[in-house]
Structure formats: C-alpha cells, structure tokens
Amino acid sequence: MQIVEAVRWAPGGDAVRIVDQRRLPAELVERDLRTADEVVDAIRTLAVRGAPAIGVAGAMGLVASALPHAGEGACDFGVRLARHAAAIRAARPTAVNLPWAIDRMMARAAECASSGAAPRATLEALRAEATAILEEDRAMCRRIGEHGLPLVRDGARVLTHCNAGALATAGMGTALAPVYCAAAAGRRVEVYADETRPLLQGSRLTAWELARAGIPVTVLADSMAAALMREGRVDLCLVGADRIAANGDVANKVGTYALAVLARHHGVPFYVAAPASTFDPATPTGEAIEIEQRAPEEVTRGFGPPTAPESPLVRVHNPAFDVTPAALVTAFVTDRGIVRAPFAHSLSGGMRNENRLRAE
C-alpha cells in the first residue's frame, strides 16, 4: 500500500522534502525547502499543512536553514538560529504543534550551547532532535491506526471531513490511520469524503491520498452527508481535531459540528482521532476556543471568477473551525488508546482509565 509521505528528509539531508499540496490533485510535485524563508512561505501558503505536518516540517526546516552556517562562530550561529526559529515559529498562528516543535528544538540548542558545543555538533544534535520529532509523529499515527482498527470492520463505510490523513502528518494521518490499517489488514473499506468547503481539502487531498493507496473513495458535497446517513450508507464517522478542550469539546474544520449532530440523529457512531497532544488542559471547554474568521474570498472567489455578488449589502461568513460538544463524540481514538469524555485523568498526564467513563 502506497501511503504518501508528506514530509521527509531530502536524500542529501540538506533540505526538508515536502509534497506541495497546492498542486494536488492535479499533480504530485515535491519541493525541497532549504532556507527559513522557504519554510515560512511553504507553511503560510499551505504548500505544507495539517498541524502535525507543520510542526515536523518546521523543526526539520530549522536544521536545513542553519546548515550553511555551520562554519560561523558559536555566538553568530546562535543568534542566526534564534532568528530563523522565531520566523518559522510565527509562520502560522493557530496550530499548536509548530511552536511546540520549534520550542523543543531551541531547548535542545540551549543545552548544546550551555555545554559549549560547536555549531557543527549543535547541528548534529538538532538534526537528531528533528528526526526524533519526525519519527514520533509517524509512530503516533501508527498507534492511532492500531487503536482505531477494531472500529473499521470488514466492509466498513467511513465518512470523513477535511483531510486528517497522511498529507496532514509525517505518517499515515490521524482520522485516516485506522482506515489505512484496516486496508493493510485485508479488510474491504470504503470512504466517503466530504469535499469540505471552502478549501476542498476533502476532494483535493483526502480523495487523492486514498486513491493513491488503492482505497475506494466517493466525494460528495458537504450538504449531501445527511441523506447518505439517512439511507443507511454510513457505518461510522471519523474526523480529526485541531484542538480538544479539557472537557472533550472538539475544535476542528468547520462542518465537523454539523456532521456530529447528523450522526447523532441517525445513530451513526462519531469518532474523533487525534494524538493525546491535541488535548489542551489549559482550555476548559469549547467556549474558550477562539474561532478564526478567514478571508471572504475563500468562499466567493475560491475558483477564479466571483461566485457571489460584490455589494456592500453582501457579507460573507467564513469561520475556519467549529466546536463539537463532547457529548456528541462517541469516543476519541488517540495514540494512547480509545477514550471517552468525561475523562478520568488529565489527558496530558495519562489516560489510563480508558473506556471507563462514557459521554452521556
């Protein structure tokens, strides 16, 4: 099974090689990022996207951007590294993974500096750290896939929204990981992919990576999922998450909440797949999550010519995310197992009492 690798080291080890997601589904173009500017640009323009993938690409990109400066003095090198790190860290504001990865890299750099390491030695330590972040992300995806495997039975028809697949991570994705694992285990599995307006990550990206892996996928407009459920053609919903509050409320791509309500109405199980790091103990409930409003043009000019009239009387509502209350989530598929809200333990601490408590 051919699962796309969205982020990896270029063969020479001097660049991050990413799949340029702006070119999908038309063509598979890979780009090698070597400078901090290139990394920032790739993140900002969504050439690389998905919270886990951005974190990994940022950490690896920091290493690549510092490589040509290995011959500088330790002090100059340290200043330059900090400047690159700050630029990459600020490339996109919402994803928690990017600042987390960069902070982890800079903590490692600080250790090296305090032990008097030369730039070359620091760079080797940073390369090892970035590779560790990459490998941890891959392992995280695999574990989500393994824990979610029992949910995707032979013949299962899975409905998903947006792209929480391999293209959004360095590994096999979050929401799509159980699907890939089920297919690898020889189960027949079929995916319904909401196209996901306004940016069409479902039809452009999810459909592309599933077809590439040999998994049949049916694209539908977001508004068509309800009738599909009513006809009994959906066995389960599997979506990703951008942030999960301490009480289990889920912020994810706008449209997720509608799906959750529809799934509940039709008795279809609704699962959220995400690494434990997505649970944010500092956010008590979904109420505390600020929802980013994006440019009106994403809705009205997403495809070239304007699809809505230009008039002072015509406004556009374009929130990037919505919040699904924990009570509508059947269970969370995490790298530590399947858990249900309300959570017995702090999720950032450990999720030992899995399955003990259910959402009402």
Added chain:
Amino acid sequence: MQIVEAVRWAPGGDAVRIVDQRRLPAELVERDLRTADEVVDAIRTLAVRGAPAIGVAGAMGLVASALPHAGEGACDFGVRLARHAAAIRAARPTAVNLPWAIDRMMARAAECASSGAAPRATLEALRAEATAILEEDRAMCRRIGEHGLPLVRDGARVLTHCNAGALATAGMGTALAPVYCAAAAGRRVEVYADETRPLLQGSRLTAWELARAGIPVTVLADSMAAALMREGRVDLCLVGADRIAANGDVANKVGTYALAVLARHHGVPFYVAAPASTFDPATPTGEAIEIEQRAPEEVTRGFGPPTAPESPLVRVHNPAFDVTPAALVTAFVTDRGIVRAPFAHSLSGGMRNENRLRAE
C-alpha cells in the same frame, strides 16, 4: 424595492424576455426567446430555472415560437404548434410545472381548434392563457409572501438554502416572498444564504436578488449553518420545495434535509414555502420520490480545473435533491395559508382546516 423580474413579455410581445441566470452574479443580461429551440436551450442550460419560472417561460415561449406561423393554414399551424409544445415540454424532466403549463396551453389550443378558430385567433387565445399563467404565478408568490409575513418579525434573521426567490418564479419567489413582504412592510430583516453546492444558487442568485432589493444578506458555505444555529444567530429557516408528498415529506435541493435536522436539534423553526400545486397527491410519501443523480463534473469541475483526482477509485455522489420527512417541517407556507402535516384534506382539493393538525 427592486425585485427582479425573471420572466416577462418583451415590449413588442413577440418574445419571452428572461434574465440569463448563467451570467449572474457577474452581470445582469436579459435574453429574448423567440423560437422553440431557444426556449428549450434556455431551460436546458439553466439560463431560466426554478420550477415555476420554467413553466411560465415554457407557456409564453410556445406563443412566441408560433407567432411567425400565424399565416399558415389551420391544419399546418396545429401540427407545428404540437411539435413546438412537445419539444418544450421535454426540455427538463423533473419539474412538474413545465408539462403542466404546456398541457394547459394545448388544452386551450384544442378548444380553439374544435370551435374552428383561425390560427390568428388561436394565437390570441394562447397569449391570453400564457399571460394568465404568468399573472397567476405572480399572485401565487404574493399570497405566499402575505401568509408568511407574520413569521418574519422585525429584526428576523432568516436562513435559506438554494434559490427559491424571484429568480425561480415569475413573481417575488416562494421562500423569499415573506422576506420581501417583511422588508416592504418596513421590518428589518437579514438573510443567511447557504451557498448551496454544487451549483451555488445561494451565493450566485439568492445573494444577488436580495442585495438588488436592498436586503442585507450573508453568504456562508453549507457546512457553516450548524455553528450559526448553535450560536443563536438564526431565528427561522425558510426554504422552497420541488415536490411535496401527500404525507408532507418534502423533496428539495440537496442539503435541505441536513438543515431540517440541524434546525430541529437547535429548536429553530423550519418552514417550507411552496404553492399548493407543489403538493402531489399521487406521491404518498417521500420514499416514492425518485432522486435525480447529476453529472460528477458538477462537483469536481464546477469551477474549471478539477478539484478531485481523476482515478477509477474516485467516485462522485451528486444527488440533486434530498427528502425531508414531514415531521421535521414546522409548517408549510402556501398560497392558501399556513398548513401543517398531517393534512386534514387533500391538498390539491382545498386546505380549509389549516393549522388544525400539527406535525408530531
């Protein structure tokens, strides 16, 4: 208030003048249809659309197409008229209004023929019949608006789907008629328009005609309506209907059913506005309504370049309509008043016991 006239007689009376809806929202282009081929083409390519508008345009177009042949013998003229009628009647299969209007015209023509009328006299009778169909459609819209007026209070925020406005009828529309009436009565009213994938009738048409009439409108992707309801920003939903079964199940533009489920979940009233002629006593329930599957390209190439990968593993689900069970409809706003399912009388007969029985 400037409400667009989607279908009317051209000033000389020798053509049907329509607003070419394929050119909206970019520009307002009117076209005069003079031949049966032009009428068929306009209906088929959705230059004129909306079940009521198609019926009116078909009837008027039949007159225009026959005018140049007034000098022919009665027998030749009759054959030609029947040929034009058959072509126009078959232009689009789904809408019930088009065959209904053409059959009514041909019944009038048959009366003329049996009384030995000359082609010129027949044409005058047919022009009067088509004008009556036009005026009846306008009056139907106005009555729906008046009956629905109490539902649209001052400050009301109305969510609608697709276009069931002036552009879909010869008058002020069905779902939008109560909105226009409320604005005309001096009430502040604001509309949320689902963009309505795949063909974007909401953002292209509903937003255009409301802004033209001076009514503020906010366009949103279909998947965003749920969060809007959760935030308490929708006072009522108002949608149109393509067909209503005898038990009150509603076939309408795909996405309507999702809205109805979401409205019920959030306690938002959900109204369906349609003329009594949309109630089809021959269709016992929604189960009996066949749902048209449309071309995959509407979803994957609606805007030029493909937005989904081309692969034998990638299919597209593109139903044009869905069915909303009567139990999710708060009430029907018709030209005969506000009614609720289950209906005490046959709706095609008369709806005298309005409001007496409620949907469970």
